[in-house]
Amino acid sequence: MNKLITLFCYxxxxxxDKMKNYLVVGASSGIGKSxxxxxxxxxxxxxxxxxxxxxxxxxxxxxxSHYDVLNxxxxxxxxxxxxxxMVYCPGSIHLRNFERIKPEDFVKDYQLQxxxxxxxxxxxxxxxKKSQEASVIFFSTVAVQLGxxxxxxxxxxxxxxxxxxxxxxxxxxxxxxxxxxxPSLTDTPLASSLLNNEQKRxxxxxxxxxxRIGTPxxxxxxxxxxxxxxxxxxxxxxxxxxxxxxxxxx
Ligand SMILES: NC(=O)c1ccc[n+]([C@@H]2O[C@H](COP(=O)([O-])OP(=O)(O)OC[C@H]3O[C@@H](n4cnc5c(N)ncnc54)[C@H](OP(=O)(O)O)[C@@H]3O)[C@@H](O)[C@H]2O)c1
Numbered sequence: 001m002n003k004l005i006t007l008f009c010y011x012x013x014x015x016x017d018k019m020k021n022y023l024v025v026g027a028s029s030g031i032g033k034s035x036x037x038x039x040x041x042x043x044x045x046x047x048x049x050x051x052x053x054x055x056x057x058x059x060x061x062x063x064x065s066h067y068d069v070l071n072x073x074x075x076x077x078x079x080x081x082x083x084x085x086m087v088y089c090p091g092s093i094h095l096r097n098f099e100r101i102k103p104e105d106f107v108k109d110y111q112l113q114x115x116x117x118x119x120x121x122x123x124x125x126x127x128x129k130k131s132q133e134a135s136v137i138f139f140s141t142v143a144v145q146l147g148x149x150x151x152x153x154x155x156x157x158x159x160x161x162x163x164x165x166x167x168x169x170x171x172x173x174x175x176x177x178x179x180x181x182x183p184s185l186t187d188t189p190l191a192s193s194l195l196n197n198e199q200k201r202x203x204x205x206x207x208x209x210x211x212r213i214g215t216p217x218x219x220x221x222x223x224x225x226x227x228x229x230x231x232x233x234x235x236x237x238x239x240x241x242x243x244x245x246x247x248x249x250x
Contacts, residue, residue, distance in 0.1 A: 020131075021080050022227065024048045025120055026089030027064060028055045030188025031139070034220035035087055036062050039227070047079055051090070069116030076123050083127040085227040087137040088117045091158075093190055095150040106156060113157040114164070121168075128176050135227045138165050140182040142242040158182075162238050169236030177235040179226045184242030186214035209244030 022039050026032035027048025033055075036048045040061035048057075049067035057064055065078040069090060090112055094105070117138055128134040140158040143151040165180040172178060185191055185204050195201050195213065205212045222241050225231055240246045 020044045020084040021082060022046050023076075023079060023083055023086045023124060024089065025067065025069070025087065025116075026051070027062070028053050030089070030190055031183070031186065031216045031219045031223070032087065032089035034216035035089075035223045038217075038220050038224045042224075044084075045080075047083075069120060070111060074119055074123060076120075079124065079127060081127065082130040083124055084131045084133065085135045085137070086121065086124055086128065087223055087227070088120055089139060090116055091139055091141075091190065092154065093141075093194070094153050095194075096153065097150060098152045101153055106153060109153050110157050110160070113154075114160045117161065117164070125176075133229055133232060134176040135231070136168075136176060136178040137223050137226055138178070138180040140165075140180050140238060142182055142184040142240065142246050144182060145238075145240060145246040165238065166236050173235055177226075177231070179231075179235060180238045181219060181222050181226070182238055182240050182242065182246070183214055183219045184208065184240075184245045186216060186219055188216055207245065208242070209248040209250050212243060214241065214243060 022044055024032050024036045024039070024046055027036040027046065028050030032048070036046045036057075037059070039046050040059050044061065046062045048062055048064045050064055051066070051068050054064070054066070063078065067074065067076065092109055092112060094109065121136065128136070138161050140162050141154055143155045144159050144162055148155075162180055162182075165178055169178040185194060187195060195204065201213065219241050222239055226234065226239070
């Protein structure tokens with residue numbers, strides 16, 4: 001029965017929605033990969049990118065191309081004329097004692113987390129402007145809202161992303177909606193060093209009011225909602241998807 005309902009909904013989405021094109025930067029891993037698969041399942045065309053890890057995806061709705069935001073001359077010539085949404089996933093979690101982080105480490109991380117997002121959005125802004133209902137998603141972290149030791153590097157640069165989200169949401173309203181998701185610890189390759197044994201996984205789960213760490217699907221569910229027309233009155237927001245960590249003390 002459930003399968004039948006799923007099939008029915010799936011067909012309904014395909015029939016009623018016009019074909020939409022989404023760029024997912026970083027679709028080869030973790031959260032971006034899950035977003036790409038969810039969008040493809042809804043019948044949308046996904047232009048995903050990888051950097052170091054080309055993966056093979058056997059889904060006609062997902063086209064994967066190489067893209068390195070740290071390249072001086074970036075090229076997104078694999079994109080169509082119109083984009084309905086863009087998601088920027090590249091990020092890092094370098095947890096270190098503040099005194100051991102060199103100023104240049106902050107700059108290097110900023111290049112990936114912030115300048116990469118800026119360069120990419122500037123490259124595709126004209127394609128997004130052609131859409132009737134364009135939506136952009138950036139990623140922050142729970143560690144911006146909630147101060148955590150050893151998080152100065154990631155918090156500084158994700159804090160910039162939150163500021164960027166709000167400024168750009170104001171600048172591009174009502175044409176393009178721009179939102180940001182701030183996850184807590186999520187089970188992806190990026191977080192593997194924090195989750196590489198059962199003890200660490202259990203301790204991390206217990207720190208969260210909802211007593212588990214996040215899955216890529218938990219975060220992708222929010223991203224796909226924010227990309228959709230169901231979120232058409234939402235812009236300039238930072239969404240905590242964090243098992244309650246940033247707001248609850250239980
Ligand atoms: N996982 C967590 O616990 C967590 C918590 C809070 C916030 N976040 C944020 O959520 C976002 C997604 O994280 P994730 O865990 O899904 O990360 P992930 O598994 O490491 O995936 C990152 C993606 O970005 C791509 N990428 C990396 N460097 C790139 C570059 N220079 N140019 C272009 N693409 C590049 C990677 O491609 P390749 O693999 O092909 O190199 C990969 O597809 C990040 O912004 C992260 O900071 C994650």
